[in-house]
Amino acid sequence: MGDLLIEVRDLAFRYPGGAQALRGVNFRLHRSETVAVLGANGSGKTTFLNHLVGLLSGEGSVRVCGLPVIAANLGRIRQRVGMLFQDxxxxxxxxxVEDDxxxxxxxxxxxxxVVRERVEWSLEQVGLNGQRRxxxxxxxxxxxxxxxLAGVLATNPEILLLDEPATFLDPPAKRALVRTLGSLPQSKVLVTHEVDFAAALADRAVFFEDGAIVAEGAVSELADRFKWR
Amino acid sequence: MRSVDAGLAAPRSPLAAAHPTVKLCAALATVVLISTFPPAPSWRQGVTVAILLAVWGLARVSPGYVLRRVAAAAPFIALAACLPLVSGLPGAGALAGAVVFKATSAIVLLSILAATTPVEDILQSLCRLGVPRAFALTAVLMNRYLFVLLDEWRGISRARDCRTGGQLASGRCRMWANQAAMVFVRGWDRSARVAQALLTRGFRGEFPRLQRPDLGVAEAALAVALPLAVLLLRVV
Structure with a gap:
C-alpha cells in the first residue's frame, strides 16, 4: 500500500436550508490506487468529491496530500488534484480546445x-490533437x-477526481476512456453508476447511501450486494 | 453538433491570415476617422468607398454576407437618418446622407473584420489593447456559453415539438416566455458550476492564453495603412 493521499474522517455536511447530504463519512485513498464511488442519485457522491477540493466545507476532517483542506491550503491542493466535472x-x-x-x-x-509540451502531451493522451483549434x-x-480530461491532465495532478466520466458516452468512447484512464499513473476517485466501467478501472469500491458510506469492497461484490447492475 | 459560428465566412483570404490585433486596430481607427468626415458630399466619400471595396475584395467575403448585415442594421440607420430630416435644420439632407454613409461604412468594415477574424481572437486583441479585464472576461465567457445556452434552447424546442407535433393551439408568447425562463434558470445553475470549475483549475481572475507571436514591423505597418489612407482623405 502506497502513501496515504486522501484521508477523510467523520465528514458531515448539510446544504443550507436543505437535507443532510453527508453523514460521518470515512474514506482513505492511497497512491496509485483507484477507488470507485457507487450509489444512487442524490446519495452524496458529488458532494463528497466537492469536499476533497474545498468547494464545500463540512464538519469533520479532510486531508489531501497531507494538507488539511482549509482556505489557506486550497491553492496547493488544487495544484495536486484534478477534478473532472459531471458536465x-x-x-x-x-x-x-487548445486554449482550454x-x-x-x-x-x-x-x-x-512547458505549457505547449503539456498541451501536446495531454491532447495526445485523449486523442484530440486534430481538434485542438x-x-x-x-x-x-x-x-x-x-x-x-485533457485540461485536467495538463496540470499533471497527483490525484484525479472523476465525476461520472462515462455519462453520455457511446460504448466505443467508453472503451477508449477506460484505456486512457487505465494508462494514467495517478490515483483516482471514480464516481460512476456504471459497474462495468468501475470494474475495469477500480481496485475497490465504496457504496454511498443517504449520505454515508455503507459498504466497501470489490466492485463486483458491492454490485451484487446492492443489485447494482 | 455544429453551432452558429462554426467557421469564418472568409477563412482563406489574405486578411484572415493577418494578425487579429492589426485588423482590429485598423478597423476601429478607420471607423473613427470616417465618422469625423464633414457631412457635405465630396470626392472623399467616393474614394473611401473605393478603399472599402478594395479591402472587401482582399478579404474575399461574399457580398451576401456583408449585405445581410447591412440589411439587419438598415432600420436603425434609417431611423438615425430621419432625425435630421424631421428637425428641419439647414442642410438636413446632407446630414442624413452622411449618417447613412458613415454607418454603412462602419458596418461593412466590421462585417469584414468578423468574416476574417475568430471572435476569440478579437477578444484577445481587445485585452491586448487594454480593454478593462472585467469586460474581456465577461465577453470570453459570453462567447463560450452563448452556444451552450443556444443548444439548451434548441433541446427544449425539440422536446416541445415532439410533444406538440410542432403545433401550438394558443399561448405561443407565453410558451416562449416560459422557455426563456427555463433556459435562464438552467444558465444560473450552470454559472455556479462553472465558477466551481474555474476555482478547481486555479483561476486567479485572468484567462491566460498561449499568445500568437508579437506584431512584426510589416504587420504593424499594415495596421496603420488603412486608417492612414482615410486620415489623408480627411485632411486633404
Missing part, C-alpha cells in the same frame, strides 16, 4: 514552452469529455 461544458470555458487545455498550466505560472461547441459530447 464537461461546465469546465471547458476557453474559446478553443493550456488554461490550468498557465494559471500555475508555467513558462509557455476547434471551439468546444463544435465537439461531440464524447470529445468534450475528452477535452475536459
Amino acid at each position: 464537461a461544458d461546465d469546465q471547458i470555458f476557453m474559446p478553443t 487545455v493550456a488554461f490550468g498550466p498557465l494559471n500555475l505560472g508555467l513558462p509557455a514552452e 476547434l471551439p468546444p461547441h463544435n465537439l461531440s459530447a464524447g470529445e468534450r469529455r475528452r477535452a475536459a
Whole structure:
C-alpha cells in the first residue's frame, strides 16, 4: 500500500436550508490506487468529491496530500488534484480546445514552452490533437469529455477526481476512456453508476447511501450486494 | 453538433491570415476617422468607398454576407437618418446622407473584420489593447456559453415539438416566455458550476492564453495603412 493521499474522517455536511447530504463519512485513498464511488442519485457522491477540493466545507476532517483542506491550503491542493466535472461544458470555458487545455498550466505560472509540451502531451493522451483549434461547441459530447480530461491532465495532478466520466458516452468512447484512464499513473476517485466501467478501472469500491458510506469492497461484490447492475 | 459560428465566412483570404490585433486596430481607427468626415458630399466619400471595396475584395467575403448585415442594421440607420430630416435644420439632407454613409461604412468594415477574424481572437486583441479585464472576461465567457445556452434552447424546442407535433393551439408568447425562463434558470445553475470549475483549475481572475507571436514591423505597418489612407482623405 502506497502513501496515504486522501484521508477523510467523520465528514458531515448539510446544504443550507436543505437535507443532510453527508453523514460521518470515512474514506482513505492511497497512491496509485483507484477507488470507485457507487450509489444512487442524490446519495452524496458529488458532494463528497466537492469536499476533497474545498468547494464545500463540512464538519469533520479532510486531508489531501497531507494538507488539511482549509482556505489557506486550497491553492496547493488544487495544484495536486484534478477534478473532472459531471458536465464537461461546465469546465471547458476557453474559446478553443487548445486554449482550454493550456488554461490550468498557465494559471500555475508555467513558462509557455512547458505549457505547449503539456498541451501536446495531454491532447495526445485523449486523442484530440486534430481538434485542438476547434471551439468546444463544435465537439461531440464524447470529445468534450475528452477535452475536459485533457485540461485536467495538463496540470499533471497527483490525484484525479472523476465525476461520472462515462455519462453520455457511446460504448466505443467508453472503451477508449477506460484505456486512457487505465494508462494514467495517478490515483483516482471514480464516481460512476456504471459497474462495468468501475470494474475495469477500480481496485475497490465504496457504496454511498443517504449520505454515508455503507459498504466497501470489490466492485463486483458491492454490485451484487446492492443489485447494482 | 455544429453551432452558429462554426467557421469564418472568409477563412482563406489574405486578411484572415493577418494578425487579429492589426485588423482590429485598423478597423476601429478607420471607423473613427470616417465618422469625423464633414457631412457635405465630396470626392472623399467616393474614394473611401473605393478603399472599402478594395479591402472587401482582399478579404474575399461574399457580398451576401456583408449585405445581410447591412440589411439587419438598415432600420436603425434609417431611423438615425430621419432625425435630421424631421428637425428641419439647414442642410438636413446632407446630414442624413452622411449618417447613412458613415454607418454603412462602419458596418461593412466590421462585417469584414468578423468574416476574417475568430471572435476569440478579437477578444484577445481587445485585452491586448487594454480593454478593462472585467469586460474581456465577461465577453470570453459570453462567447463560450452563448452556444451552450443556444443548444439548451434548441433541446427544449425539440422536446416541445415532439410533444406538440410542432403545433401550438394558443399561448405561443407565453410558451416562449416560459422557455426563456427555463433556459435562464438552467444558465444560473450552470454559472455556479462553472465558477466551481474555474476555482478547481486555479483561476486567479485572468484567462491566460498561449499568445500568437508579437506584431512584426510589416504587420504593424499594415495596421496603420488603412486608417492612414482615410486620415489623408480627411485632411486633404
